[in-house]
Amino acid sequence: MININPLFATTIVQKLGLYCSSYSGNDLYYLKEAVTLMINLFGEENLVEMLKKDESSNKNIVRKIGEDWHKPQGMKKQLRKISEILEKTNKAYSILEDKTLKKDERAKVQYKHFIQQSKQFPKIENDFYALFVFLVQNSSIQQMNISSQYLKVLEQGRTFGGVNKERLRDESHKL
Amino acid sequence: MKLIREILQRRMEIMKDLELNHENFKFVWHFYQIYQISANVLGINPHMKEKNDLIKKLLLSPDNLIILGKIKEFLVQDNKIIEICLDSIVEKEEVGEIFEDFYPISVFGVNLDDRDI
Numbered sequence: 001m002i003n004i005n006p007l008f009a010t011t012i013v014q015k016l017g018l019y020c021s022s023y024s025g026n027d028l029y030y031l032k033e034a035v036t037l038m039i040n041l042f043g044e045e046n047l048v049e050m051l052k053k054d055e056s057s058n059k060n061i062v063r064k065i066g067e068d069w070h071k072p073q074g075m076k077k078q079l080r081k082i083s084e085i086l087e088k089t090n091k092a093y094s095i096l097e098d099k100t101l102k103k104d105e106r107a108k109v110q111y112k113h114f115i116q117q118s119k120q121f122p123k124i125e126n127d128f129y130a131l132f133v134f135l136v137q138n139s140s141i142q143q144m145n146i147s148s149q150y151l152k153v154l155e156q157g158r159t160f161g162g163v164n165k166e167r168l169r170d171e172s173h174k175l
Numbered sequence: 176m177k178l179i180r181e182i183l184q185r186r187m188e189i190m191k192d193l194e195l196n197h198e199n200f201k202f203v204w205h206f207y208q209i210y211q212i213s214a215n216v217l218g219i220n221p222h223m224k225e226k227n228d229l230i231k232k233l234l235l236s237p238d239n240l241i242i243l244g245k246i247k248e249f250l251v252q253d254n255k256i257i258e259i260c261l262d263s264i265v266e267k268e269e270v271g272e273i274f275e276d277f278y279p280i281s282v283f284g285v286n287l288d289d290r291d292i
Binding site: 013016019020021023024027028056057058059060061100101102115118119121122125126129130132133136137141142143144145146151 | 177179223
């Protein structure tokens, strides 16, 4: 069990809160950030050793991730590829005017751009989720709660307990 | 495992909202995020290849009810995995609570229920 410093633990939980409340690739963007931070806190070589010796119910998948970590198709390379995909989709999604993902004639180019990038989502394979579950199960953050202040949806018109961004923008005009 | 349970529950809340709003792609996307985490908690192979193809098609045409219907056939089975996963986490937490009740708070030096306050 890796004991994570409370400051980093809060950051990770904050990112997981954002993961819980966003959509369409943005969610994975935050999950990837949390996973990257946890890998750094575990220490890469230490993590690989832990993965190889896993005894959980998911040990077949987890041990394989550890054994293949440095191989050309291993998790290290996969994480880099996932980062590239998510960076691109995140940018494409941000410029979409109609976030419902219904074909919008006015924003046809933006929609097409998003679809092109999002076609790569299936490349994000199950191993990524297996790694995430392993990291949480083997660290002190597994007993933490996600504070409601981190649960926001970063879109207009939706406020699942979060801040209404539109309202804040209006108020800033007054200032 | 408390954190994993909370992530699953929070995403399920939003997923239900998306389903009611007929935001089909986002609903299915959310569901399979929850499913993949659940499968890994239980140590089950999620077999996502066919489902990923359907999800991709749904992204291209979110209002296509035929594709949605095909995905919903998988949803019924896969929903059971999520239920089993949540039950197993709750079970483990209950065992943990019994352990905490057995050993008084002074043994740990901290009340585990008050950490967020």
